[in-house]
Amino acid sequence: MRPVDTPRATAALWEITTPGHPGRIGGVAMAGFRARATGPLDLAVVPYPAVTVAVDLGDGPLAVGDAGGERETGSVVIGLAPHGLRGRGRDIECLQIRLSPMVAHAVLGPAADLGGRIVRLDDLWGRDAARTQERLRAAGSWADRFALAEAELARRHRDGPAVDPEVAFVWRQLVTHRGDVRIERLAAEAGWSRKRLWSRFRSQTGLTPKHAARLVRFDHAAHRLAAGHRPALVAAEAGYADQSHLHREVVAFAGATPTAVAAAPWLTVDDEAWASPGYLRTV
The missing domain is CATH 2.60.120.10 (Jelly Rolls)
Incomplete structure (x- = not known):
């Protein structure tokens, strides 16, 4: 929250x-x-x-x-x-x-x-x-x-x-790459078919791998915006297709534009409370 x-x-x-x-x-x-x-x-x-x-x-x-x-x-x-x-x-x-x-x-x-x-x-x-x-x-x-x-x-x-080792592996990779990684590649590296990864990952996390990747990438982009970086630069760094793609994703997740997110007071509180985001440490 x-x-x-x-x-x-x-x-x-x-x-x-x-x-x-x-x-x-x-x-x-x-x-x-x-x-x-x-x-x-x-x-x-x-x-x-x-x-x-x-x-x-x-x-x-x-x-x-x-x-x-x-x-x-x-x-x-x-x-x-x-x-x-x-x-x-x-x-x-x-x-x-x-x-x-x-x-x-x-x-x-x-x-x-x-x-x-x-x-x-x-x-x-x-x-x-x-x-x-x-x-x-x-x-x-x-x-x-x-x-x-x-x-x-x-x-x-x-x-x-415990979750399946393959599911844990894919989550670690999503976090490591900040969501900017192809799910098909992760399925192949885990030794599973795309269909099996989709099914097992969703049953154990509540999201599909693609949605989880979008969420991790959004979180990274939101903090970059709050740090004062221009949306065009954030879009390029975070792996979005363009600034319009970033805009759509931020609105979808936060219900606000990138400009509004960059100025939102809650990110200041967020950084104080979660300066070391342990929930993103790999396990």
Whole structure:
């Protein structure tokens, strides 16, 4: 989730806390968010190449909804590449966890097949979700919260199902090449047919390899735009056919033009919270 300033959210004061050391599990990143505002917050959420877990720790319920009208409150899991997602609430406080789809398959199970859907965490973890949330609420510091969350993730990662090595290989290649790589080549290098790769990758991540490549490439392009690089240069560097192609992809994923994305306040918050994007580390 990337908090975006809107007319009702400009008065918010965000406090962002990150772990003081790298986590034990590759493909995982965490950050704590606390906001205080004079009124309700309305936060646009744009896609990442990660599955997002938002554990609600605030006094008022956090609500997350999408463009299709699906809406959940409390602690939620957001699959890859959501569309038109928004988070709403008052005095928001939450622990946000980003998981590589390789890790999400083990620790969340069915959530790896979400696509861009939203589900409640307790639909996936049952009573463990409420117990984990209460322990996080009772923790004396964000450091304690990070340690508790990491321990729960480590347990589930150890006991959960692993993705196919071929699927993990293709994901690593997509991340390494920032999405600018031919899927047919990756299928051949993995020793699978294109049809088999399409089927297995989608069943274990929720996206086709091509859509996953687009998502990874978009994420790279969004950060380049925010760093002040011209759209034409970003298009060329990121492997888009031309600037019009970049424009279409940014609008498709972010619902905004490249110019608007370059000026979006949420990328400043994003860089502070996820300066070291552990969810993109290969696993």
